[in-house]
Amino acid sequence: MLELIQKYRTPLLVVCLIMTALLIYSSRLRKQPETTLFEKAILQLASPLQRGFDSSTDTMSNLWQHYLWLVDTSRENDRLFSENRRLLNKLDRLSEIQLENKRLSTLLALREEMDIPTLPARVIAEDATSLFQTVIIDRGLEDGLHEGLPVIVPEGVVGRIIRCSGRQSRVLLATDASSAMAVLVQRSRARGVCRGRGQTLTLDFALSKEDIAKGDRIITSGNGGIFPKGLTVGNVSLIQTNELDLFQSVVVTPAVNFSRLEEVLVLLGNNP
Amino acid sequence: MRALFVYLSLGLMFAVTETLVPSAMFVKPNLLLLLVLTLGLREKVILGGPLSWLLGGLQDALSGASLGLFGLVYLILYLTVRSIAGPLNSESPILLLFLVFSSTLLQGLILIFTLGFLAEHGTYWRQVLTVIPGQLLVNLLAGLLFLQCSSMLSRYRRHR
Known part of the structure; x- marks a missing residue:
């Protein structure tokens, strides 16, 4: 028997090896997702080598591409x-x-x-002086505009047109000292006239007994024939009352930021 | 005729430039005032008078003022400068700066009186007074720039 084994040692070994390999393979087929200890060990061993090789390849490649091969880099x-x-x-x-x-x-x-027909316009220039508060819009007589039409933005009243040429118009801002509009306090319905004061507005002719508080919204009253009723003018920011005075002194901060006007809406059909 | 054309072209350019300065700057340099002062120092009344009124008209047309307001103001300023220009050295840069300073103040005063007496808008005087300190500073800076530009221009003309 021993002689037989010795005689066919090599073929037997080959068969054993193949059988073992097949057994291992067939057993692994059933437990495919698991990593064997052997595989783990090999991976563990290979890892630093792979990393080292990878980084040295990168370094070499970087060195070549960024320091040596710079033919087209400048271009x-x-x-x-x-x-x-x-x-x-x-x-x-x-x-x-x-x-x-x-x-x-x-x-x-x-x-x-808005119920009234309107025309959008773009602000193209400002006043040539520091004293007057006006802007120029890119619409004029040719677009159906004329003096007296009110100009608004989503935030509130901008002013009214005071000069009109063929293709542009000058708008007097609500903050100009010559601008005045009939207004009322939205909460208490107290009436008054809002006049421009450069950067702010004042509410004139508001009787001392009228109920006006800081933060109250001021809207147009529709009187005066220029602005329709209900457009926001601003909010009350300061009130000074004196028992001896007939009227109270009210400062209104405009709702519109006049230094950032870009697009405006001109109300064509005046319907107060 | 040529002088009239040059002054009016410059005036138009200056006035348009003023409209392009954003109002967020609070005060704008009064470039036309510099031209009126130059007129007062150099040009006779026959040319300078109507020209200064026309420059004021330009300013009125490009601002919210009623036509004639700045025309009147600039004409008064021109005549004032012209009346004292005789013994003065019109080439002196310091003189122009001094005139810018004093005419800015005078302009404010004339505006207050004109708007107060002739127009019915009663609260402009407050704004004029608020603006004057900043206006003085900005006008002086514009005056310095104007002097630099005019000296560069005269050097260039001498070279040619």
Whole structure:
């Protein structure tokens, strides 16, 4: 028997090995997701070697590409810089368009809310002096505008047109000292006249006995024939009363930021 | 005729420039005032008088003022400067700065009286007084810039 084994040692070993391999393989087929101890050990051993090889390959590749092979780098750099500038410029324009779209959507919503026909306009210039508060809009007689038409934005009253030429008009802002409009306090319905004072407004002719509080909203009363009723003018920011005075002294902060006017709405059909 | 055209073109350019300065700046430089002062120092009444009124008209047309307000103010300023210009050295840069300073104050005073007596808007005087300190500073800076530009221009003309 021993002689037989010795005689066929090699073929037997081959068969045993194949059988073992098949057994191991068939047993592993049933437990496929598990990692064997052998596999773990091999992976553990291989890991530092792989990492080391990988990082040294990276280092060599970086060295070659960034320090030695620089034939097109400068040209590529220039191209990327110019592309970057172009893209930044495009991004700026897009964000400006987005903001403009937002403003115009608000204006459109206001236009749809109003019962009166309106005309949108763009502010193209400001007053030439520091004394008067006026702006120029890009619509004029040719667009059906004329002196006296009220101008508004979603936040409230802007002012009224005082000069009109073919393609542009001058709008007297509510904050100008020569501007005056009939208003009422929304909460208590107290009446008065709002006059411009440069940056703020004053509520004139508000009787001392009238109920006016800080923060009250001031709206147009519809009297005077220029502004329709109910447009926001501003909020009461300061009240000074004196028992001896007939009227109280009221300062109103305008609802509109006049230094940032861009698009406005002109009310064509005046319907107070 | 050429002087009239040059002054009016410059005036129009200055007035339009003023409308482009954002109102958020609180005070705007009064560039036309510099031209009126130059007129007062250099030009005779026959040209300077109507020109200063026209420059004021330009300012009125591009601002919320009634036509004629700045025309009157600039004409008074021109005549005042013209009346004292004889013994003065019109080439002196300090003189122009002094004139800018004093004419800004005088302009404020004339505006208060004109608006107070002739117009019915009663509260402009408060705004004029509020604006004057800033207006003085900005006008002086504009005057300095104007001097720099005019000296550069005269150097260039001498070279040619």
